[in-house]
Structure formats: C-alpha cells, structure tokens
Amino acid sequence: MFIELTDHLRCPADHEEQYLVLLPEDVVARSVLAGELGCPACGRAFRIVDGILDTGDTPAEPAAPTALDGSAIAALAGLGGPGGYLVLVGGPAAQWAGVAAAAPGVSLVAVNPPAGVADAPGLSLLRGGRLALKSGSMRGVVLGRGYAEDPWWLEEAMRVTLAGLRIVGEGTAPEAADLTVLAEAGGWWVASKARNRM
Numbered sequence: 001m002f003i004e005l006t007d008h009l010r011c012p013a014d015h016e017e018q019y020l021v022l023l024p025e026d027v028v029a030r031s032v033l034a035g036e037l038g039c040p041a042c043g044r045a046f047r048i049v050d051g052i053l054d055t056g057d058t059p060a061e062p063a064a065p066t067a068l069d070g071s072a073i074a075a076l077a078g079l080g081g082p083g084g085y086l087v088l089v090g091g092p093a094a095q096w097a098g099v100a101a102a103a104p105g106v107s108l109v110a111v112n113p114p115a116g117v118a119d120a121p122g123l124s125l126l127r128g129g130r131l132a133l134k135s136g137s138m139r140g141v142v143l144g145r146g147y148a149e150d151p152w153w154l155e156e157a158m159r160v161t162l163a164g165l166r167i168v169g170e171g172t173a174p175e176a177a178d179l180t181v182l183a184e185a186g187g188w189w190v191a192s193k194a195r196n197r198m
Contacts (some may be wrong), residue, residue: 001032001051001124002107005017008085008137011039012055012130019134020046031119046132057129062116064145066170068188070098073185076168076190077140079103087111087131087160089153090144091170096123106139112147131156138162143169148189163195 005098006022018041026034035048046055068076073092081107088096093113100108100122111126119125125133130152131141142155148154148169157167158178166182173181173189181191 001048001053001119001126002122003027003030003032005085005107005109005124006032006037006049008134009037009053009132010134011042011044012128012132013042013044015041017135018042020132024198029121033119033122042118052125052127053132054135055126055128055130055132058112058127059129059146060167061146063093063112065114066095066144066172067186068083068092070095070100071102073142073168074099076166076188077142078166078190079106079139080104082142084139085109085137087138087141087157088113088144089131089141089157090114090147092142092144093117096120096154109138131160133160135159136162139167140168143167145170149174158193161193163193165193167191167193 009020011018020037022037024032024035032048033051036045038045076182085107087109089111095108096108108123138160141161148171170188173184178194179191183190
C-alpha cells in the first residue's frame with residue numbers, strides 16, 4: 001500500500017468520518033508491506049499484510065472478470081492528466097497495469113480485486129465491505145460487475161469521488177439524483193457526480 005494513500009483513508013466504522021493512524025512495520029520504496037492502522041475515534045485496528053489493507057466484510061464471491069482492457073477503462077474514467085487516485089473495484093482491478101500505462105502519474109487503488117492482483121508500485125490494495133476512503137478524495141471510481149448495480153457500492157463510489165468527476169460501471173446505468181449519466185453502451189455506463197454533493 002502506497003504510504004501517501006494513508007492521508008486519504010478513513011475508518012470504515014459507522015461513526016463520523018475519522019482518519020486512521022499508521023504504525024508501519026515494513027516499508028519498501030514508499031510501499032507499506034506490513035503494519036497497522038488505528039482509529040482514534042473508536043479504537044478499531046486494521047492490519048496491513050503483504051501490502052494489503054483488509055477492513056473486514058469482504059464480499060465472499062470472487063470478482064467477476066471484465067471485458068475491457070486498461071486503456072479503455074482509463075478512457076472511460078476521463079483522466080485528464082497526472083496526480084490523484086483512481087479506484088478500481090472488483091474485476092477492473094485486474095487491468096490495473098494497462099490503466100497505469102494509459103494514465104501515467106495517476107495512482108491506483110484496487111478494491112476487492114480478483115486473485116493474482118498483488119501490491120506493486122503505483123497500486124494500493126484494499127479489501128472490505130465498503131470504501132475505506134475519505135469523502136470527496138478520489139478522481140474517479142470504476143465499479144465492476146456485481147458492484148455497479150449494488151446501491152451500497154454506488155453510494156460509496158459517489159461519496160468518495162470528487163464533485164464533477166466520473167464514476168464508471170459495468171451493468172445497467174443507475175438512476176440516481178446525484179449522478180448524470182453521460183453515456184451507456186456495451187454493458188458499461190459513464191456518469192459524472194453532481195458538483196453539489198460530497
């Protein structure tokens with residue numbers, strides 16, 4: 001897990017949004033391979049093992065593969081330059097290397113990725129039942145099959161995405177007051193988050 005991502009993490013517990021305090025044990029080239037994150041509000045602690053932060057309640061079913069390659073995912077996300085973070089939830093996380101090549105300088109967060117996706121430079125791995133990320137802190141979210149049509153995950157994607165930026169999903173386009181669907185084709189949709197929502 002990229003050490004700078006800790007500035008954008010939040011406790012996943014149901015209380016007012018709270019940062020997490022990192023106690024690193026093994027850091028290599030700015031990647032935290034082992035350590036612990038603690039919440040000063042509720043006292044919960046979360047382990048980082050092999051570079052992966054697991055906050056619990058990870059969906060039991062493995063992530064479904066996606067038909068798009070990394071360059072297509074990056075294009076749909078509409079990243080216009082370097083900096084910030086793009087979140088890949090489920091199947092799209094398997095295409096992270098292609099996304100990174102198509103969007104240089106953008107850090108990636110893989111959430112509940114398929115088997116075989118491991119900690120790597122430019123990629124941080126999270127597992128859990130929600131996005132343990134601060135509200136309005138990400139440049140975009142790409143939701144794979146099974147996540148994009150789940151109201152809980154759609155709400156989480158809207159929460160963490162910066163206003164005016166994109167959420168991409170695999171499945172049927174949602175009807176949400178805070179999203180403007182820009183396009184829908186081939187089983188994928190692209191939407192922008194309303195500017196007045198955090």
